[in-house]
Amino acid sequence: MFAERIQHLTSSIIREILAAAQQPGVISFAGGLPAAGSFPEPDWSVLPTYVKQYGMSEGEPELREAIAADARAKGIRCEANQVLVLSGSQQGLDLVSKLFIDPHSSVLVESPTYLAALQCFRLFQADCQGVPLKANGLDMATFESQVRDHKPRFAYLIPSFQNPSGTCYDQAARHETAAMLDKYGLPLLEDEPYCELDYDNVEKPPICSLLQRAPWIYQGSFSKILMPGLRVGYLIAHPSLIAPLVRLKQAADLHTNRPGQWLALDYLRSAEKPQRLARLQGFYRERRDAFAAALESEFADIAEWQVPSGGLFFWLKLKQVRDTRPLLQPALEAGVAFMPGEAFFAEEQPPLGYLRLNFSHTEPELMVEGLQRLRKVLESA
Amino acid sequence: MFAERIQHLTSSIIREILAAAQQPGVISFAGGLPAAGSFPEPDWSVLPTYVKQYGMSEGEPELREAIAADARAKGIRCEANQVLVLSGSQQGLDLVSKLFIDPHSSVLVESPTYLAALQCFRLFQADCQGVPLKANGLDMATFESQVRDHKPRFAYLIPSFQNPSGTCYDQAARHETAAMLDKYGLPLLEDEPYCELDYDNVEKPPICSLLQRAPWIYQGSFSKILMPGLRVGYLIAHPSLIAPLVRLKQAADLHTNRPGQWLALDYLRSAEKPQRLARLQGFYRERRDAFAAALESEFADIAEWQVPSGGLFFWLKLKQVRDTRPLLQPALEAGVAFMPGEAFFAEEQPPLGYLRLNFSHTEPELMVEGLQRLRKVLESA
Known part of the structure; x- marks a missing residue:
């Protein structure tokens, strides 16, 4: 009854994780959400009638x-x-x-x-x-x-x-x-x-x-x-x-x-665009640096990564190669969310052992705690 | 180079006419635009932050x-x-x-x-x-x-x-x-x-x-x-x-x-939803009735139609059957826009002689003038 393409229709694992990741108490490194604190206060009242x-x-x-x-x-x-x-x-x-x-x-x-x-x-x-x-x-x-x-x-x-x-x-x-x-x-x-x-x-x-x-x-x-x-x-x-x-x-x-x-x-x-962008970059740079420091203290012995010069993500390669997908559920139960790396590969047999960690959404003071939870899941699984 | 479906990609004649129909001086019966006067004044300032x-x-x-x-x-x-x-x-x-x-x-x-x-x-x-x-x-x-x-x-x-x-x-x-x-x-x-x-x-x-x-x-x-x-x-x-x-x-x-x-x-x-809807219906009912009267005075001898009980359009059947598509350009030149009916049929050889006329967008005092312009085009083409 459906078109053939529907056989190829998959749901986004990201958007399914997002619901679980937004539960209270979960520290989420999963999504790519911009930090709510970074949004401007637009003046909606000046919207012209033609819109x-x-x-x-x-x-x-x-x-x-x-x-x-x-x-x-x-x-x-x-x-x-x-x-x-x-x-x-x-x-x-x-x-x-x-x-x-x-x-x-x-x-x-x-x-x-x-x-x-x-x-x-x-x-x-x-x-x-x-x-x-x-x-x-x-x-x-x-x-x-x-x-x-x-x-x-x-x-x-x-x-x-x-x-x-x-x-x-x-x-x-x-x-x-x-x-x-x-x-x-x-x-x-x-x-x-x-x-x-x-x-x-x-x-x-x-x-x-x-x-x-x-x-x-x-x-x-x-x-x-x-x-x-x-x-x-x-x-x-x-x-x-x-x-x-x-x-x-x-x-x-x-x-x-x-x-x-x-x-x-x-x-x-806006005349303030350069300043607004610089402020936004400063906001995320601080989070990137805080996350890099947290990773260095918690994950240096078990994973490798490059510190990104931009964007919203760290990409970790575990030194002990393993499929990270089965770790997701235990991680959510332990109060931390991440994205298994396997989903991002086009290959039918994707390389194993990668994790995507978002650094933009989590308050810096929660980053170490979140990484410690994740490390425990890695060690006990 | 393109996908096969692109061979079947046509532009909307409506949206192409819209640009011409919005030129100053053109009375447009072409689009399905709601009347600008019908829009409420929303209070954008109460939008919650989560949006x-x-x-x-x-x-x-x-x-x-x-x-x-x-x-x-x-x-x-x-x-x-x-x-x-x-x-x-x-x-x-x-x-x-x-x-x-x-x-x-x-x-x-x-x-x-x-x-x-x-x-x-x-x-x-x-x-x-x-x-x-x-x-x-x-x-x-x-x-x-x-x-x-x-x-x-x-x-x-x-x-x-x-x-x-x-x-x-x-x-x-x-x-x-x-x-x-x-x-x-x-x-x-x-x-x-x-x-x-x-x-x-x-x-x-x-x-x-x-x-x-x-x-x-x-x-x-x-x-x-x-x-x-x-x-x-x-x-x-x-x-x-x-x-x-x-x-x-x-x-x-x-x-x-x-x-x-x-x-x-x-x-x-909104508690005022029923009143707002009633006001909107009243606004359009007046225009529908004004257009019905204008049609009756200008087109009764050359076309047939049913007065619609709702929506935004009159659908005219010309008594003298003809392809209405070649009339569009002369009509625009004469300062009136309409939609040729042929475009609305799935058949490769569509029935001829239909026109779609929108009554919601035109001020009632311009309706007779618009129909007179259209009639002249019909008569001279």
Whole structure:
């Protein structure tokens, strides 16, 4: 009775864990929630009357202009008519899947990669091919052999402070990746929700700004720098891709909510934007540093990690390799939540022994306690 | 390079006309825009802080409760856990398409039907089979033969004040339709955005409330009774269908914007809701009556129509049958916009000579002038 794709429909383990992780008394390193203390106090009362009426599928013209200006400042050559406002950047994954994926199409992803992207691509019956992430970028030899062997429809990359690994491609890796995409004319979906959450002032030109030939889509979000509850994100597309994406958006939900778009515009054109962003980065930098110190004191002998220069996550590799999925339930019972790393791999037999730990949501004074609970679960399981 | 479905991706003629129709000086009978004067003045300042954070894919628990209570009052047997809050009811079409439609699946639709539903089903490569609408409901003989011949995955019906025809199924038609769906176990997607825009107090039990056996999805919207710019709608699903729909929603955009959900809840639980709705109905009833009078004076000799008991549209049949699509451009040049009827039919060779005219958006004092402009175009073309 259902469509064939429904066989490939999985629930997000993250969103299922979230309910358990939000129980009182649970210290949660599981989600990717921005800290509630980081949200501004918007002045809703100044919302113009026009936000009540139907709007354009492409998004508010002024917001599209502001997003394009911001992107040009990052080096992306684009105009406002290449911008499509989204109902959160998750929607971009849905629209790009519709644009490119037929059943059994191949999609190239980082290994590990964003869980909800895997779910979305698989729902459209894609075969996801992983390319291992190294400390500073992709394993280029595997990248090229995957492209040759599987002829993917596009590559999905999160070059800056990746979820889950925290990896930030260095400049050389960005150039190499762009050259490889150009060599094969392979379309790029560059997803950058964490780009602004940069605590160490890293040089990170968008890969799409380095492309000469390959078509590209760049995605950003207001969820991490403003408020996720608004559900406002955006994509910017190569001129050859924007028209069908706008039509796909139209069929998906007509347009994005206008009060949220207005607040995003208000954020972008605020004179205080640099200070607000610096404050936000300072807030998260402190938490990142506190979590790094807590990890050093509690986990140094049992796991390895890189301190991320941005984003929201530490990615731990246990020295004693084991499947971390069976640890989740005992951890929740012990009052601590984490994300098993296995879920983030495209491979049917994922590498074992990785954990994703979010540092942004937990008060610093609870971090050591949470890690001690987690360590006990690891030791007793 | 693109997925096969992109060959079936069409733009909404409505949304393309909208831009032209909003030029100064154009009297627009084209869109389905609620009158700006009908919108309330919400108190944004009372929005609770929690709306800033990520929310649940299913929607806010209190809003789901309020929607379920409202539906039960209409006769739909349901609980809050069968409610899924949507980013506008267009999103329901996307999710239900994903749930049921494989390439070449058949979908049963009214003839004529909602244009954006046709676009959405076709994007998922459905073959849409039309069943003619009569004055009070479906042509049941054709309905049954279409079900037998094409084994559709579901039936998409808009029983109350249908877009574009204004048709409202009478009680007998609702019972006959439910019995036919039950006979074949055919799932129903019942789309009711206009249900509350009832100017003549019509008895209209939801068809899904009359079903014994067939699975069903009922859709509603806050766009017509509150504000479309919020992009908040909902579906209520048979217990066998709600779990995959929630997962599809999760993959599509994580969840619906929370400020909009909060305002929808505020509307539903307001003590003044009955008075606000009565005021809105009065506002539109006046416009409906003014448009009926204007039509009677300007079009009685060249067209036929039924005065609709609700909704936003008059559906005209020209006495002299002709393709109305070539009239659109001259009409816009003459300062009046309308929707050619041909676009609303699933058939490859649609019936000719229908026009959809919206009466809700135009000030009553401009209606006669707009119709006179349209008549001149008809006469000179």
